[in-house]
Every structure is written in structure tokens, then in C-alpha cells.
Amino acid sequence: MLEERTCGGCTACCKTHGVAELKKPSGTICFHCDVGSGCRVYSKRPQACRTYKCSWLIGLGLLEYRPDKMGVVPDHVDIPGLGIALWLYEVKSGKLLSKFARRQTRLNLEVGNAVLHVPTVGRAKLFVPENKWDPELEFRFGDSKQKVVVIRARPEMFSEPA
Numbered sequence: 001m002l003e004e005r006t007c008g009g010c011t012a013c014c015k016t017h018g019v020a021e022l023k024k025p026s027g028t029i030c031f032h033c034d035v036g037s038g039c040r041v042y043s044k045r046p047q048a049c050r051t052y053k054c055s056w057l058i059g060l061g062l063l064e065y066r067p068d069k070m071g072v073v074p075d076h077v078d079i080p081g082l083g084i085a086l087w088l089y090e091v092k093s094g095k096l097l098s099k100f101a102r103r104q105t106r107l108n109l110e111v112g113n114a115v116l117h118v119p120t121v122g123r124a125k126l127f128v129p130e131n132k133w134d135p136e137l138e139f140r141f142g143d144s145k146q147k148v149v150v151i152r153a154r155p156e157m158f159s160e161p162a
């Protein structure tokens with residue numbers, strides 16, 4: 001049976017995710033956030049904050065992989081034409097290169113899932129597995145407002161150092 005998970009002292013998505021109701025952009029710490037502790041307006045927090053659950057909170061990975069500890073927030077989002085993709089939002093700079101992020105990326109590519117890396121600075125990168133590759137994707141996402149870099153990816157690109 002899956003253990004009941006709670007955010008506890010994690011406040012990672014209060015930085016990585018935008019909150020339209022607060023006009024809070026993604027990648028900035030919310031002004032209501034007590035980092036590492038919780039939300040100062042918890043009982044009055046916006047609806048988006050009430051409903052959001054990262055993939056770890058709903059059971060992805062081990063208990064010790066809580067997003068604030070790993071430095072990345074995992075999400076699973078359906079991208080039209082690509083299907084369910086793993087999104088990894090970087091909480092701390094460099095964490096998308098960590099062993100944890102590399103392993104999650106590799107495992108998802110191995111089963112044919114696309115993976116989006118959203119760094120703290122710079123453009124997001126969409127890694128698309130061979131079986132879902134379509135040159136049109138470069139135009140579709142590369143022309144988007146966020147200018148996502150689209151990369152044809154193989155799982156071996158994310159092997160971990162011995």
C-alpha cells in the first residue's frame with residue numbers, strides 16, 4: 001500500500017510554478033512563501049495552489065525523493081501529439097544535471113515518454129524519443145512563446161557516471 005504523502009516542509013513548487021491568481025511568474029519564490037516551512041496564507045491560498053500536486057506527492061519515486069531535497073519538481077503532463085511527458089522543473093541551478101534528474105530522464109525515454117527540462121535560467125529543452133520524433137515538432141515548440149529547444153534524444157544521453 002502506498003504511504004500517504006504530504007508536502008511537509010517542501011515549498012519547491014512555490015518557486016518553480018507560476019500562479020496566475022497572484023500574477024506570480026514561474027521561477028520566482030512566491031512572496032507568501034516561508035521557504036522550507038510552508039505557505040503564510042495557507043488557509044487563503046489560491047485555488048491553483050490548493051489543487052496542484054506534483055508527481056512525487058501522488059506517489060512517484062521513493063519517499064526520500066521529495067522535490068526540495070532533489071532540487072527538481074516532477075510533473076506528468078499530456079502534450080498533444082506526444083502523449084504523457086515527464087516535466088522536470090529545476091528548483092536549484094544545476095540540478096537538472098544531477099544523478100536523480102538524469103536517471104528519471106533516461107527511464108522515461110526508455111519507455112517512450114518525452115521529457116521536458118525547465119531550468120532556473122535559459123530555455124526549456126524538450127527531449128523527444130526516437131519513436132515519437134517528428135521534424136514538425138521543432139517548428140511547433142521552437143516557435144512557441146517560450147522558445148523551447150527540441151532535441152531528438154536517446155536514453156544513453158542520460159547515462160550516469162560510474
Ligand code: SF4
Nearest residue numbers: 007010012013054067
Ligand atoms: S513540489 Fe510537490 S511536495 Fe513540494 S510543495 Fe509542491 S506539491 Fe508539495
Ligand code: SF4
Nearest residue numbers: 014030032033039049
Ligand atoms: S500562495 Fe502559498 S501555496 Fe501558493 S505559491 Fe504562494 S506560498 Fe505557495
